[in-house]
Amino acid sequence: MNTFVRAIKATYNFFAGDAIILTTVMLAFALTALLLHMANAPMPLTALLFVTTMMTELTATLGREVAGRPKHRLSPSGWSDLGDVDLDTGIPAAGPVDGEDYSAASFPDGNNAAGTVSDTGVPTGLPFPSALQRQTRGPTVGDKTITED
Amino acid sequence: MTAQAWAVLIAAFLASAVEFVEAFTIVLVVGVTINWRSALAGTAAAVVALAAIVAIFGTAIVRYVPLDDLRIVVGFLLVLFGLKWLKKSVLRYAGLTALHDEEAIYEARIAAMRAHDKVMPTYIDPFGVATAFKSVLLEGLEVAFIVITFGLQASASQHTSNGTQPNGILVAALGALAAGILVIIAGATVRAPLQRVPENTLKYIVGILLTTFGTFWGGEGLGIEWWHDDLFLLVLAALYFIFSRLLVLWLRGYAPTTPPVVSWVKRDSSAQQEALK
Numbered sequence: 001m002n003t004f005v006r007a008i009k010a011t012y013n014f015f016a017g018d019a020i021i022l023t024t025v026m027l028a029f030a031l032t033a034l035l036l037h038m039a040n041a042p043m044p045l046t047a048l049l050f051v052t053t054m055m056t057e058l059t060a061t062l063g064r065e066v067a068g069r070p071k072h073r074l075s076p077s078g079w080s081d082l083g084d085v086d087l088d089t090g091i092p093a094a095g096p097v098d099g100e101d102y103s104a105a106s107f108p109d110g111n112n113a114a115g116t117v118s119d120t121g122v123p124t125g126l127p128f129p130s131a132l133q134r135q136t137r138g139p140t141v142g143d144k145t146i147t148e149d
Numbered sequence: 150m151t152a153q154a155w156a157v158l159i160a161a162f163l164a165s166a167v168e169f170v171e172a173f174t175i176v177l178v179v180g181v182t183i184n185w186r187s188a189l190a191g192t193a194a195a196v197v198a199l200a201a202i203v204a205i206f207g208t209a210i211v212r213y214v215p216l217d218d219l220r221i222v223v224g225f226l227l228v229l230f231g232l233k234w235l236k237k238s239v240l241r242y243a244g245l246t247a248l249h250d251e252e253a254i255y256e257a258r259i260a261a262m263r264a265h266d267k268v269m270p271t272y273i274d275p276f277g278v279a280t281a282f283k284s285v286l287l288e289g290l291e292v293a294f295i296v297i298t299f300g301l302q303a304s305a306s307q308h309t310s311n312g313t314q315p316n317g318i319l320v321a322a323l324g325a326l327a328a329g330i331l332v333i334i335a336g337a338t339v340r341a342p343l344q345r346v347p348e349n350t351l352k353y354i355v356g357i358l359l360t361t362f363g364t365f366w367g368g369e370g371l372g373i374e375w376w377h378d379d380l381f382l383l384v385l386a387a388l389y390f391i392f393s394r395l396l397v398l399w400l401r402g403y404a405p406t407t408p409p410v411v412s413w414v415k416r417d418s419s420a421q422q423e424a425l426k
Contacts, residue, residue, distance in 0.1 A: 015233075025225065026225075029221070036371060036372045046373060047373045055392050058235060061236055062240070062396055065236075066400060070403075
């Protein structure tokens with residue numbers, strides 16, 4: 001890369017550093033000039049369009065940053081993550097489950113492998129609260145919990 | 150001083166504070182790892198270069214570029230620059246990019262400098278001077294750009310409204326100088342990287358300010374007459390602020406979560422946490 005190209009690239013990075021921002025800002029300015037001076041568009045409408053274009057540019061460039069990334073479900077309804085299970089209802093979420101979760105999951109009733117089902121018949125992704133409570137209490141015989149002394 | 154002059158002063162002050170904090174970290178690294186003589190020599194040379202850039206470009210642009218074209222050019226450049234800063238800030242607040250951490254940068258730089266030099270020289274070291282010069286110049290260029298663009302526009306507005314001599318560049322330069330002095334005093338007092346300066350917040354505010362002024366002046370240059378003139382700046386700033394907060398909320402869903410097990414543990418009972426151990 002010669003010095004001239006490097007200087008152009010450095011200038012571009014200094015001001016915009018982003019092809020979407022540069023292109024769309026140029027378009028916004030050109031479009032506004034055309035609307036005002038050639039099409040005699042109403043001023044408030046043109047101003048609104050100009051500001052809206054700026055916001056769209058920001059949205060577009062940020063959208064590109066997250067393109068291809070999975071969106072995590074962070075709702076307070078209890079979904080733990082994509083591919084996990086709803087910790088309140090035990091219903092599995094769609095999608096892949098992290099391998100680490102499987103290795104961390106352990107059930108006293110043996111339902112700790114991918115593709116198995118819990119004692120409620122629901123496929124397991126992560127440990128169910130009930131299973132973990134059993135594990136914390138220790139194995140049970142009838143209603144009694146067996147504890148180690 | 151007019152409202153627009155105050156806005157120029159504040160914008161230049163905030164933007165400069167952010168950049169000076171970043172430059173200060175590198176100068177501190179050079180001072181600690183090589184020697185203070187080299188660090189200060191590099192800094193002084195960069196400050197002189199920056200002052201020359203502001204003086205030459207500021208004067209030349211005022212003299213040769215017509216007012217309406219100047220507004221379009223300044224507005225266009227400010228929008229580009231502002232959207233870039235705003236994008237970075239939104240990504241940081243959404244958790245997609247790590248927040249700027251001066252201490253981490255300081256530690257990494259110290260390690261890099263120590264790997265380069267084994268013994269601390271007492272004389273002026275060319276590597277130390279070059280490092281300090283480069284960092285202050287690069288960080289300062291953004292300040293110079295803001296001082297020139299904001300200053301030019303303020304000068305132009307004042308010149309057309311009451312015919313007085315333009316002094317916008319001087320006002321913006323004073324804002325930058327005040328920020329520089331404040332950072333140097335704070336840095337000399339704590340003798341450590343300035344972690345408490347809310348750089349991420351400042352960058353976010355400056356991003357909104359630059360985009361607001363860029364949109365306003367660019368629009369004016371193109372022929373838009375804003376509703377209630379300068380007061381519309383506040384409306385624009387509020388719009389950009391609200392919109393960027395909405396973008397942060399939207400992008401948070403895409404941020405890499407902490408390892409799923411950890412997030413799961415956080416939300417659940419202590420009995421489950423115990424069970425996972």
